[in-house]
Amino acid sequence: MKILFPLFSLAFLLSACAFTPMDEDVGAQKIALVGPEKQALSVTVEIADDAQERSKGLMNRESLAEDHGMLFMFPSAEPLTFWMKDTFIPLDIIFFDGRGSVIGGDSMVPCTEDPCLRYTSSGPAMSALEVNAGFIEKHGIGAGWRIALPVQN
DSSP states (O other): OTTHHHHHHHHHHHHHHHTOOOOSSTTOEEEEEEOTTSOEEEEEEEEEOSHHHHHHTTTTOSOOOTTEEEEEEEEEEEOOEEEOTTOOSOEEEEEEOTTSBEEEEEEEOOOOSSSOOEEEOSSOEEEEEEEETTHHHHHTOOTTOEEEOOOOO
């Protein structure tokens, strides 16, 4: 009997894990944008932190849910340049310095012919957040805003 209880418990735990529904945003994380008056916005993001993910970005997507986006992370601060090749969704981009402070943003339009417009940070940036067009204006994102990333264990 002493052996049956631990085996039953283990079988129950494994079966519970097997039937856990998958989140539709597999790999997505919540971040916060914090304003100068301590207001906070939650954004669900996909992380693009390697060259292949950053290169693909949001290409070929037909839509992006409200308050969702893609966070591009770079290993060092440098001027960042983005374009909208094969991106069908109008987007806003917000650039952050190495301390997580907003250093600028822009509205980007889908590229319909080469060469595509390029959108460059106003200074060295370590990350950029792409969200649906109108996000910056709707929430008043600008100087004094910061990004708060989840703590990694």
